[in-house]
Amino acid sequence: MDESGQRGRVLGAGVAAVLERTTVDAVGLEERAAALAKRSIKQQSKLDGLRLAISCMDLTTLEGKDSPGRVAQLCAKAVRPNPADPTIPSVAAVCVYSTLVRSAKKALRGSTVKVASVATAFPSGLAPLDVKLRETQEALNAGADEIDMVINRGAFLAGSRAEVADEIAAVKAVCGRASLKVILETGELVTYDNVRRASWLAMEGGADFIKTSTGKVSPAATLPVALAMLEAVRDFETLSGRRVGVKVAGGIRSAKNALQYLVLVHETVGDPWLSPDLFRIGASSLLNDVLMQIAKERSGAYQGEDYFTKD
Amino acid sequence: MKSDLKPRDNGLKAKAKARLALAAPAWTAPSKWEYAPAPEAHDYIKLRPRYGLFVGGKWTKPKAGRYFPSINPATEETLTEVAEASEADIAKAVAAARTAYDKYWRKMSGVERAKYVYRIARAITERSREFAVLETMDGGKPIKESRDIDIPLAAAHFFYYAGWADKLKWAFPNTDPRPLGVAGQIIPWNFPVLMAAWKIAPAIACGNTVVLKPAETTPLSALLLAEVIEQADLPPGVVNIITGGGQTGAALVSADGLDKVAFTGSTEVGKQIARECAKTKRRVTLELGGKAANIIFDDAPLDQAVEGIINGIFFNQGHVCCAGSRLLVQESVHDAVAQKLYRRMQTLRLGNPLDKNTDIGAINSKVQLDKIEALAATGDAEGCARFQTECALPSRGYWFRPTFFTGVALSHRIAQEEIFGPVLSVLTFRTPEEAVEKANNTPYGLSAGVWTDKGSKNFKVVRQLEAGVVWANTFNKFDPSSPFGGYKESGFGREGGVHGLLPYLEI
Amino acid sequence: MPTSSRLPVRKTYKLYVNGEFARSESGRTFPFKHRAGITHVARATRKDLRDAVRAARAALGPWRNRSAFNRGQILYRLGEIMEDRRGELVEALVRANVRLPAAEKEVSAAVDRVVWYAGWCDKIEQWSSTKNPVAGPHFNVSSPEPSGVVGIVAPGAPSLLGLVSTTVPPLCAADTVVVIASQDNPLSAIAFAETIATCDMPAGVVNILTGERSELTPHLARHMDIKALDLWLDDDALEAHAADLACASVKRVRRGKPQSSAFWFGEASMSPRWIESFMEIKTVWHPAGL
Numbered sequence A: 001m002d003e004s005g006q007r008g009r010v011l012g013a014g015v016a017a018v019l020e021r022t023t024v025d026a027v028g029l030e031e032r033a034a035a036l037a038k039r040s041i042k043q044q045s046k047l048d049g050l051r052l053a054i055s056c057m058d059l060t061t062l063e064g065k066d067s068p069g070r071v072a073q074l075c076a077k078a079v080r081p082n083p084a085d086p087t088i089p090s091v092a093a094v095c096v097y098s099t100l101v102r103s104a105k106k107a108l109r110g111s112t113v114k115v116a117s118v119a120t121a122f123p124s125g126l127a128p129l130d131v132k133l134r135e136t137q138e139a140l141n142a143g144a145d146e147i148d149m150v151i152n153r154g155a156f157l158a159g160s161r162a163e164v165a166d167e168i169a170a171v172k173a174v175c176g177r178a179s180l181k182v183i184l185e186t187g188e189l190v191t192y193d194n195v196r197r198a199s200w201l202a203m204e205g206g207a208d209f210i211k212t213s214t215g216k217v218s219p220a221a222t223l224p225v226a227l228a229m230l231e232a233v234r235d236f237e238t239l240s241g242r243r244v245g246v247k248v249a250g251g252i253r254s255a256k257n258a259l260q261y262l263v264l265v266h267e268t269v270g271d272p273w274l275s276p277d278l279f280r281i282g283a284s285s286l287l288n289d290v291l292m293q294i295a296k297e298r299s300g301a302y303q304g305e306d307y308f309t310k311d
Numbered sequence B: 001m002k003s004d005l006k007p008r009d010n011g012l013k014a015k016a017k018a019r020l021a022l023a024a025p026a027w028t029a030p031s032k033w034e035y036a037p038a039p040e041a042h043d044y045i046k047l048r049p050r051y052g053l054f055v056g057g058k059w060t061k062p063k064a065g066r067y068f069p070s071i072n073p074a075t076e077e078t079l080t081e082v083a084e085a086s087e088a089d090i091a092k093a094v095a096a097a098r099t100a101y102d103k104y105w106r107k108m109s110g111v112e113r114a115k116y117v118y119r120i121a122r123a124i125t126e127r128s129r130e131f132a133v134l135e136t137m138d139g140g141k142p143i144k145e146s147r148d149i150d151i152p153l154a155a156a157h158f159f160y161y162a163g164w165a166d167k168l169k170w171a172f173p174n175t176d177p178r179p180l181g182v183a184g185q186i187i188p189w190n191f192p193v194l195m196a197a198w199k200i201a202p203a204i205a206c207g208n209t210v211v212l213k214p215a216e217t218t219p220l221s222a223l224l225l226a227e228v229i230e231q232a233d234l235p236p237g238v239v240n241i242i243t244g245g246g247q248t249g250a251a252l253v254s255a256d257g258l259d260k261v262a263f264t265g266s267t268e269v270g271k272q273i274a275r276e277c278a279k280t281k282r283r284v285t286l287e288l289g290g291k292a293a294n295i296i297f298d299d300a301p302l303d304q305a306v307e308g309i310i311n312g313i314f315f316n317q318g319h320v321c322c323a324g325s326r327l328l329v330q331e332s333v334h335d336a337v338a339q340k341l342y343r344r345m346q347t348l349r350l351g352n353p354l355d356k357n358t359d360i361g362a363i364n365s366k367v368q369l370d371k372i373e374a375l376a377a378t379g380d381a382e383g384c385a386r387f388q389t390e391c392a393l394p395s396r397g398y399w400f401r402p403t404f405f406t407g408v409a410l411s412h413r414i415a416q417e418e419i420f421g422p423v424l425s426v427l428t429f430r431t432p433e434e435a436v437e438k439a440n441n442t443p444y445g446l447s448a449g450v451w452t453d454k455g456s457k458n459f460k461v462v463r464q465l466e467a468g469v470v471w472a473n474t475f476n477k478f479d480p481s482s483p484f485g486g487y488k489e490s491g492f493g494r495e496g497g498v499h500g501l502l503p504y505l506e507i
Numbered sequence C: 001m002p003t004s005s006r007l008p009v010r011k012t013y014k015l016y017v018n019g020e021f022a023r024s025e026s027g028r029t030f031p032f033k034h035r036a037g038i039t040h041v042a043r044a045t046r047k048d049l050r051d052a053v054r055a056a057r058a059a060l061g062p063w064r065n066r067s068a069f070n071r072g073q074i075l076y077r078l079g080e081i082m083e084d085r086r087g088e089l090v091e092a093l094v095r096a097n098v099r100l101p102a103a104e105k106e107v108s109a110a111v112d113r114v115v116w117y118a119g120w121c122d123k124i125e126q127w128s129s130t131k132n133p134v135a136g137p138h139f140n141v142s143s144p145e146p147s148g149v150v151g152i153v154a155p156g157a158p159s160l161l162g163l164v165s166t167t168v169p170p171l172c173a174a175d176t177v178v179v180i181a182s183q184d185n186p187l188s189a190i191a192f193a194e195t196i197a198t199c200d201m202p203a204g205v206v207n208i209l210t211g212e213r214s215e216l217t218p219h220l221a222r223h224m225d226i227k228a229l230d231l232w233l234d235d236d237a238l239e240a241h242a243a244d245l246a247c248a249s250v251k252r253v254r255r256g257k258p259q260s261s262a263f264w265f266g267e268a269s270m271s272p273r274w275i276e277s278f279m280e281i282k283t284v285w286h287p288a289g290l
Helices: A005-010 A013-021 A026-037 A043-055 A068-079 A098-108 A127-141 A153-157 A162-176 A192-203 A223-240 A256-267 A286-299 B013-021 B085-105 B111-128 B128-139 B143-162 B192-206 B221-231 B246-253 B267-278 B302-318 B331-345 B364-383 B431-442 B455-463 C045-065 C068-084 C086-095 C100-118 C124-128 C161-172 C186-197 C213-222 C235-249 C261-265
Strands: A057-060 A093-097 A113-119 A146-150 A179-183 A209-211 A245-249 A279-283 B053-055 B059-062 B067-072 B076-083 B182-186 B211-212 B237-241 B260-264 B281-286 B294-298 B328-330 B383-386 B404-406 B423-429 B447-451 B468-470 C015-017 C019-023 C027-034 C038-041 C138-146 C147-154 C175-182 C206-209 C228-231 C250-255 C280-288
Touching: A013 B331, A026 A223, A026 A256, A026 B053, A026 B302, A043 A057, A043 A279, A043 B447, A057 A068, A057 A245, A057 A286, A057 B294, A057 B455, A068 A093, A068 A098, A098 A113, A098 A127, A098 B246, A127 A146, A127 A162, A146 A162, A153 A162, A153 A192, A153 C228, A162 A179, A162 A192, A179 A245, A192 B221, A209 A223, A209 A279, A223 A245, A223 A256, A223 A279, A223 B404, A279 C019, A279 C175, A286 B431, B013 C068, B053 B085, B053 B221, B053 B383, B053 C086, B067 B128, B076 B221, B076 B364, B085 B211, B085 B237, B085 B246, B111 B128, B111 B143, B111 B221, B128 B192, B128 B221, B143 B192, B143 C068, B182 B192, B182 B246, B192 B211, B192 B221, B211 B246, B221 B237, B237 C261, B246 B267, B267 B281, B294 B302, B294 B431, B302 B423, B302 C138, B328 B331, B328 B431, B331 B404, B331 B423, B364 B383, B364 B423, B364 C068, B364 C213, B364 C250, B431 B455, B447 B455, B455 B468, B455 C038, B455 C147, B455 C280, C015 C045, C015 C186, C027 C186, C038 C186, C045 C147, C045 C175, C045 C206, C045 C213, C068 C100, C068 C161, C068 C186, C086 C100, C086 C261, C100 C161, C124 C280, C147 C161, C147 C213, C161 C175, C161 C186, C161 C228, C161 C261, C175 C213, C213 C228, C228 C235
Parallel strands: A057 A093, A057 A279, A093 A113, A113 A146, A146 A179, A179 A209, A209 A245, A245 A279, B182 B211, B182 B260, B211 B237, B260 B281, B294 B328, B294 B447, B328 B423, B404 B423, B447 B468, C147 C175, C147 C228, C175 C206, C228 C250
Antiparallel strands: B053 B059, B053 B237, B067 B076, B383 B404, C015 C019, C015 C206, C027 C038, C138 C280
């Protein structure tokens, strides 16, 4: 079946409304996610999946103690995760606080790795709008390729959906051609119905990516949450013809888990999304576990931490 | 940070430095991500070249010396030979069951009987992987289903009923529950070891002894169960397992000395068995066919409802008596549901049942495949539109692509007759009353599904459906504590739960 | 004087709280004289009891969230482990002057009772629930739910069978328990605790304290986080005092009278009512309409 937007625009208004307002049954959703998590990914598909995971990774450091030195070293790892293995690609992006964008840009010069900046009073999002927009602008001025914003969860849960939507649109306007990822902070939204509604709101507001979490709240990304978001993305494409990306972030530490997210993407929205243009994994310690798994696949031996640099 | 330090010129110009960093990795992402084969290890399964009958605690040769092959429907390979029980073998088995009943089982305290049944439960769990692989090889169902559903449920059934063996007076207060005696049990090929558990567990927990005949095409897991029972040191003759085909089944049903007959299978055969038993006073329970309606309202959680449709009709290749084989979808959401269903179906993986990623396994036999193909052809002939999973079929074995037909009316054959395969008939309705009317408009009454986000609608519709099992916002859920059985021509009697004890007791 | 050339290693008897064996926070013990000598058994304080209740409270959610089938499997495994370790359980009784044949009989009865209750975990809800035919278009169901943390003062005797008969039923109810062991024979309680610790029982579900019952019982009775009490005391005054203290948090209290051996070994002391006593009935209404 052709994935073009033509089909979507031909659908009746009735169907559009149904797709937009459908609810999510938590038990059924979690069962489906659990079933997908059981896929057995082996041999070449595993190696390909692991490398894909790296090429889709946003290597992240978001700590109060981040410094230019720290960022520079992280960037070196981002460009060349394992110098001993030339088949290992660079990651997709490095994700930092807005004040460290300049350091990251400098360290990444000449590479394919993008700079994503969190902005809009990350992680809480609770600051005056003009402050949030200014931070966004500053990050772009410093050279950020992508902006990861947070939605106003307080406003969302209090029922002020319009306010949330307006903020997203305002940030997107500042972003212009730069890619905007909208963080829903699904751990605070709690229900899958909320996740779907927030996803829809973000996509209508112009998000280029919808993202699960800031990584500062637990639970962060989970397979069922990602599945709910992928289903929303799929329906949105059916209706509007526009493809929105999905970023899962927070709590993804094992290569096995990363592969499970790839399975979700593969079986829900399909292979066009298995690319850094439409899928990202926000992580830090994940990278080494993936490198260790790749090394194990190639050598047959389980690996040790001593052999992989922390950054 | 400004510094007065100037690094040494290492002779590399900036551009060259950049080129180093930019060096293309020796890997490009594949345009399609395909799963590699992930076969479940099965070389440790050691089948004997030939199996006898398990009667009176011993493995015996069939009196007439006849055997028949059991084949793997995914590969058409012969796995082994099993015995064909004749009337003489059946008489011997019933006699062994009677002796065991009189000598040991009816006299044993509930506490001791319970411990025997617990042993069977624990042993199945211990050997669960072996059971799962064997079940898949013999019957064609995907390993992930036998591993994750069939075998755990079978063990759980024994565990649950073990716990009732010494509590019958609590289950039925103010009564003196007694076992019936010897039960003859005939089970189908769609859930071989699970059906054996559904039959044997409540029967022996209540103090009866049994003679069980597994289906002709799937005897092997029952024979492994016989081994488990043998190793659990059950008194000889409490459980007897005799293999054979339709003739063996008929002979068992009409054998002298049975106090009870339990049958799961087609409605057609069920009626014959009922007639045979009507000649005597033996008790009967029947679990027969179905043509369940899966009702999707416009306010259903759509994506989960689509999963429910998939699970309802394609689980176990549709070889399920309670399969949701009629989709009744509210007309206003028909297109959205059909599109989602079609798209979702394309991700179903059909192939080697021993591959852990396989979703759709082999059709159980050539006979069944022919039936499915014939009925599906009537769908085409009667003007319905066919949609299916577009996938390759393996060159050997029996396979049928998951299929649905739209534009189906109640009067079409594919809306009335049980296909027992991965074929869904899609009909529409406008109002809840119409949905209930169409759902009930069938001689069958085994199961039904209802999908809506509105609680009160759920409770109302559920009450009106004439079906023994109703799944609301879910499908194909089974539990040993949950009674299962049909209304109308889907049979009578319940298996599972407290109600599942009644068919095996005199109260 | 040693009777053989090999010196046996003596066991230290500790409390069992939150899945671990620990000495009392006070370091106190009390001497228990038995046939193999004198053993200094841990003497729990109110702080140990406080810690035990905290552990039981924390374990409540996870224990309840497991399927009833899973709880049944864990209790069945308790039976498996007890059977496997019957030697130790028998020895604990024999040391306390129970004659060997009686000790064997008691251990067999205790194992069988555990298996009996294991089979109730996934049935108690069916047995105790009703769907009620209210007048009107409403769906109405009553079903039992666990009460919470249950405080148990186990019977003085029989020290193993009495302990098992009172400790296990609340577990079927998906409650968690804090048990004050028999003072007549604390060795049984600790041997039993060791079987609990090795049968896959999650930490905190069962907590067993040895010590002075007169000291500990009032603290159990007045603890605001304990929802129900099961008292099997020989001391009427202490029992009345505990029942009185329990009123401050409206605890459900069961007061068991001292019973004969025939009671404990017979059907009178095994019943699903013993499970139901530590459950609350919840009734839910829902309209049935389009």
